[in-house]
Amino acid sequence: MENQVTNNANALRLFFTDDVFLVKDETVEIAAVDSKNAVSENFSAEDHIVQQSALQPKVESIVVEKPEEETKSYVSSVEIPPVVAEPKTPKNFKYLGGNKKSVLILVNDQLNEVSTEQGRDLLRKIVKAVDLGTPDFAIVNYAQYRGTDYLEFHAFFKPVTMLSFGVEITDLKLNLVWQNEIINHGNTKIIFAPNLHQLDSDLTAKKLLWANLQKIK
Incomplete structure (x- = not known):
C-alpha cells in the first residue's frame, strides 16, 4: 500500500472543499505583554541566584579526621662541650x-737597662x-713588660726564688700581702723590696732585705 501522507497543496484542495471563516471572539481578553519589563519585573535577583546555584553542581567537602598525635619533645643526646678559653x-x-x-x-727602671750606677752596684752586692x-x-726589667703577671713570668722562668725590686704585688696580680717576710707561693720563695736606686739610700729596707736573703742561702 502506498503512503497516504502528502504535503502537495493541489492534492489537499481535492479533500478540503469547504470554506473556512475566521471569527473574532470579543469575550476573550488577552493581556498585553510589555516585552521590556515583563521579564525583569518577575525575575528577581534572588531567583537568579537560586537558579544559578541550582545549575551549578553541588560540591561536598570531605573532612578527613586525623587521629590526634601526642606532642613529643625531642632532646638531642649529643652533649655540647663547654667553651674552654684558649691558653695564652x-x-x-x-x-x-x-x-x-x-x-x-x-727590676723596674724606665730609663736604664737595669738601674742607675748606684742601683747596679747594690745588686752586685746582693747576688754575691x-x-x-x-x-x-735571670734579670728582667719589668718596665719593658708592663701588665705582665706572675703566672706569665713563672711559666717562662719557673723560678725557685724571685727577688722583686720596685715591682709591687698588685703589678703581678698576686692575691698576697707583703709583711716584710719571705712569701712561699707554691714552690717559689718571693722577696719584695723597693726599687734598687731607692733601696741604696734606705737603711731600714736594706736591713730587712739582708735578713730575708740569709734565709734563702
Whole structure:
C-alpha cells in the first residue's frame, strides 16, 4: 500500500472543499505583554541566584579526621662541650744572666737597662751575698713588660726564688700581702723590696732585705 501522507497543496484542495471563516471572539481578553519589563519585573535577583546555584553542581567537602598525635619533645643526646678559653701563648722575655739556678730578679727602671750606677752596684752586692753568679740568675726589667703577671713570668722562668725590686704585688696580680717576710707561693720563695736606686739610700729596707736573703742561702 502506498503512503497516504502528502504535503502537495493541489492534492489537499481535492479533500478540503469547504470554506473556512475566521471569527473574532470579543469575550476573550488577552493581556498585553510589555516585552521590556515583563521579564525583569518577575525575575528577581534572588531567583537568579537560586537558579544559578541550582545549575551549578553541588560540591561536598570531605573532612578527613586525623587521629590526634601526642606532642613529643625531642632532646638531642649529643652533649655540647663547654667553651674552654684558649691558653695564652707564653711570652718571650729579654733577660740578663743564665738562670741555671732558677733565680728570677725583677727590676723596674724606665730609663736604664737595669738601674742607675748606684742601683747596679747594690745588686752586685746582693747576688754575691747569696753566692750567686751571673749564670745562676735571670734579670728582667719589668718596665719593658708592663701588665705582665706572675703566672706569665713563672711559666717562662719557673723560678725557685724571685727577688722583686720596685715591682709591687698588685703589678703581678698576686692575691698576697707583703709583711716584710719571705712569701712561699707554691714552690717559689718571693722577696719584695723597693726599687734598687731607692733601696741604696734606705737603711731600714736594706736591713730587712739582708735578713730575708740569709734565709734563702
